[in-house]
Amino acid sequence: MPALLVGSLLTGLLLSSVDLHGITSDEVSPFVDYFLLIFVFTVSVDVGAGLDRKIVSTLGRDALLLSLGTVAGSVLVGLAFSFVPSLGLRGSMAVALGMGWYTLDGPLVTASLGALAGATGFLSNFLREFFTFIAYPIFRRRLGGRSSISLGGATTMDTTLTVISGVSGQEVGALSFLHGVIITLIVPFLVSLALALLPR
Amino acid sequence: MLTEVLVVFVAGIALGQLLRWRKTRPNLWGVSAVFASALLFTMGLSIGLERGALLDILPEAAGTSVLLGFSAATAGAVVTYLLRGRRKD
Numbered sequence: 001m002p003a004l005l006v007g008s009l010l011t012g013l014l015l016s017s018v019d020l021h022g023i024t025s026d027e028v029s030p031f032v033d034y035f036l037l038i039f040v041f042t043v044s045v046d047v048g049a050g051l052d053r054k055i056v057s058t059l060g061r062d063a064l065l066l067s068l069g070t071v072a073g074s075v076l077v078g079l080a081f082s083f084v085p086s087l088g089l090r091g092s093m094a095v096a097l098g099m100g101w102y103t104l105d106g107p108l109v110t111a112s113l114g115a116l117a118g119a120t121g122f123l124s125n126f127l128r129e130f131f132t133f134i135a136y137p138i139f140r141r142r143l144g145g146r147s148s149i150s151l152g153g154a155t156t157m158d159t160t161l162t163v164i165s166g167v168s169g170q171e172v173g174a175l176s177f178l179h180g181v182i183i184t185l186i187v188p189f190l191v192s193l194a195l196a197l198l199p200r
Numbered sequence: 201m202l203t204e205v206l207v208v209f210v211a212g213i214a215l216g217q218l219l220r221w222r223k224t225r226p227n228l229w230g231v232s233a234v235f236a237s238a239l240l241f242t243m244g245l246s247i248g249l250e251r252g253a254l255l256d257i258l259p260e261a262a263g264t265s266v267l268l269g270f271s272a273a274t275a276g277a278v279v280t281y282l283l284r285g286r287r288k289d
Contacts, residue, residue, distance in 0.1 A: 008237040009244040013257075016248020025250040032246050033204075035239035040205055041212045042232040048216020049226055069280025076279070077272040084264050096272045103236045107243050108205065115247040119257050122243070123265035128273045135273070143281040144288035150276035188209045 005103065006126065029111075036107045040188070047157075047184055055178055062146065063178040070150040070183060071190070074099055078194075091117040093194040098125040100132075100153030101187045112195045128153060132160045137167050145172045149179050154187055156180035 056063075078096035082089040091113050098105025102125035110118025132152035139148040145168030152160035157180025165173025219226055247257060281287075 004233065005236055005240050009240040012241040012244025012246075013248045014244075016245050020249075023249065025246050028242055028246040028249060031242045032239065035235055035242055037204060037208050039232060039235040039239050041208045042228040042235060044209045044212025045216040045219070045226055046228045046232065048213035049220045049224075051213075051217060051220070065283055066280050069283045070276040072283075073274075073276030073279040074272045077268060077275045080271070081264070081268050086260065087264070092268070095268060099272070099276075103239060104205075107239060110243060110247060115250045115257060116260055118243070119247055119261040120265050120268070122240075123261055124269035124272070127266055127269035131270050131273050139277055143277055146289055147281035147284055147287070148277050150280040151273045153273070153276065185213070188205055192203075192206055 009122065032107050033111070036104070039103065043184070047181055051181065055174060059175050059178050063175055063182055066146065066149055066175070066179045067182040067186070069147070070099060070153055070179070071097075071186070073150065074153070086116050087113075087120065088200045090194060090198040090200050091120070093198055094191050095121040095124055097187065097190040097194055098153075099183050099187055100125050100128045100155040101184065102126040102129070104187065105191060108191055108195065125153075129155045129159060132156075133163055136160070136163050140167060145169075146175060149176045152176070152180070154180055154183040157184060 074096040078093035081087060081092035084092060087095065091109065094109050095105065098121055102122050105125050106118050106122030109121035129152065132155060136148055136151055139151060149156050149164060156164060156176040161173060161176050164176040
């Protein structure tokens with residue numbers, strides 16, 4: 001799946017450098033919005049249908065604490081990167097609070113802050129997923145399997161769940177899934193709040 | 201656009217819960233993948249057309265992206281570790 005998504009982005013970027021008979025960014029942008037809305041809808045139906053009360057009541061407290069740590073870490077890094085001129089406080093917080101959901105963060109940041117900030121949003125959140133695949137086994141030895149779930153942000157309910165449950169077992173895998181669901185539920189709100197309320 | 205995304209997201213969650221209550225388990229993974237690909241293709245096209253050329257953007261975005269992505273992941277894990285009282289379970 002990540003390879004397909006990155007391939008799609010690169011195809012679009014490469015196609016933009018050939019002659020497209022005068023097609024402009026303004027003519028393409030509405031399609032980004034339409035596809036984003038349909039994509040968000042399909043993901044949210046899947047997430048909503050997967051919310052199980054039994055899992056939530058058993059692992060809920062630990063998952064909430066993990067999610068709090070994940071959000072706090074992203075806020076700290078967002079503040080730390082606010083000095084980057086192409087992002088500013090609004091951009092760095094919106095990118096950091098994407099928490100690995102690159103297919104949502106990239107288009108939202110592009111629509112609000114332009115191409116460079118949007119590309120940063122996509123790339124940094126994509127790299128977070130990539131980093132989790134490599135770093136989870138290493139962090140697990142230092143910080144434990146549960147705390148290290150926070151590395152993956154929203155991806156811990158799908159793509160990086162494979163490596164987390166493979167390395168740490170089914171119970172930590174269930175916690176990882178619930179953490180990913182919680183982060184996925186709050187990312188659209190946090191990124192929107194950052195883009196709407198924070199100064200540039 | 202931000203409002204539309206939030207409205208669609210909340211509506212999707214509600215529909216998902218309704219389907220679960222009706223004991224229907226939708227599998228929209230494939231549909232999501234198709235629309236995610238279409239989304240990123242048009243996003244790449246839009247970014248590329250706006251900035252003129254691919255080579256202008258990626259080097260500028262790459263350095264910050266690597267540092268920000270890795271820092272956010274690491275900070276999340278470290279803060280969680282501290283919040284959980286340094287438990288290594």
